[in-house]
Amino acid sequence: MSLRRRRSTGTQRTGTPADLLIVGLGNPGPKYAATRHNVGAAAVELLADRCGGRLRRRPRIPALSDEVRIEGRRVALAFPQTYMNGSGEAVQKLLRRHGIDDLARLVVIHDELDLATGRVQVRVGGGLAGHNGLRSIRDHLRATSFVRVRIGIGRPPSAEAGADYVLSRPPARQRDALASAAGRAAEAAAAIATDGIEAAMNTFNAR
Numbered sequence: 285m286s287l288r289r290r291r292s293t294g295t296q297r298t299g300t301p302a303d304l305l306i307v308g309l310g311n312p313g314p315k316y317a318a319t320r321h322n323v324g325a326a327a328v329e330l331l332a333d334r335c336g337g338r339l340r341r342r343p344r345i346p347a348l349s350d351e352v353r354i355e356g357r358r359v360a361l362a363f364p365q366t367y368m369n370g371s372g373e374a375v376q377k378l379l380r381r382h383g384i385d386d387l388a389r390l391v392v393i394h395d396e397l398d399l400a401t402g403r404v405q406v407r408v409g410g411g412l413a414g415h416n417g418l419r420s421i422r423d424h425l426r427a428t429s430f431v432r433v434r435i436g437i438g439r440p441p442s443a444e445a446g447a448d449y450v451l452s453r454p455p456a457r458q459r460d461a462l463a464s465a466a467g468r469a470a471e472a473a474a475a476i477a478t479d480g481i482e483a484a485m486n487t488f489n490a491r
Contacts (some may be wrong), residue, residue, distance in 0.1 A: 290484045293382055301383025302351060302360040306331065309394040309417040311451075312365040318439040321450040323462050324393040324417075325363045327435065327469035332361045334470065339363055345381055347374045355478045360384075371417040372424030379425075390430040391476055393469050394418065395450065399436025402461035404468045406476065406485045407432050414446070431481055433469045437462065 293378060308328025309321075316322050327485040332339050332350055333402070338353075339348035339361065349362035364374030384390060398413055399405060409429045412418045422428050438458075440449030468488065475484040 292384045294382075296380050297428070299383075299437050300358065302389075303357045303382050304389050304391060304477045305362065305382050306391045306393065306477075307347075307362045307364065307371075307378065309368060309371055310363060311367050312363075316451065318453045318459070319455055320462065321368060321395055323395045323435045323437065323466050324433075325386050327393045327433070327473070328361050328363055329465040330466055331470040331473055334474075335359075335361075337361060341365075342381070345374070346370075347378055349378065349381075349476055351382075354474050357477045359477050366384060368417040369420055372420035372422070375421050376424045380439050384391045387425065387427055387430045388481075391432040391433060391473055392418070392421065392430055393435065393473060395437045396434035397437060397446070397450075398438055399434055399438075400438055401438035401454075401458050402465045403436035404465050404472055404491070405434045405436075406472050406481065407434065407489075408481060431476060433472050433476075435469050436464070456475075 306328055308324040311322060329339060335352035335354060337350040337352040339350050342349055346366045347362045347364045351360050362378050364371045366374045377488050386480030394417055408431050472484050472488045475487060
């Protein structure tokens with residue numbers, strides 16, 4: 285799906301467009317750094333580090349971002365700083381900044397309640413499952429057809445405990461599983477960049 289061009293906001297790309305934009309969702313600040321809800325952000329930070337990049341502030345973009353090369357592909361990496369509920373604002377501006385007008389070139393890494401803790405799955409589109417970050421992206425882009433790398437965080441003990449669950453730090457055993465999953469999610473995102481979505485799905489969804 286292609287995005288409609290909008291009025292200039294000073295964030296348009298002036299050079300070569302990126303081949304892919306990979307966004308890791310989370311909340312900014314040390315208070316949230318090790319919570320379940322920030323595992324997507326942890327994955328994109330890992331990928332930046334592995335590629336020799338450094339996520340940092342850019343003018344007029346409410347995100348930490350950088351561009352790296354992955355086997356010759358120009359890949360933009362970002363961690364929105366808008367808090368989860370405002371993720372769509374950052375993603376919309378990042379798409380313009382990096383010259384991306386096709387949602388097949390947007391990859392969002394996020395936590396997923398509907399997957400067992402530590403499982404990683406690649407998919408295209410799908411429902412929002414109550415995820416506020418995905419909902420914000422949907423509202424800003426008016427579409428859900430972007431690529432997702434889902435990191436399972438498991439279900440809370442009750443529906444009422446959902447908000448506290450995602451914003452809490454997991455116990456040691458789950459923390460290790462999520463750290464490992466963040467690493468696999470980073471690998472999956474890199475595989476999407478180099479091998480394509482289908483190949484990444486075949487490799488990571490079977491694990």
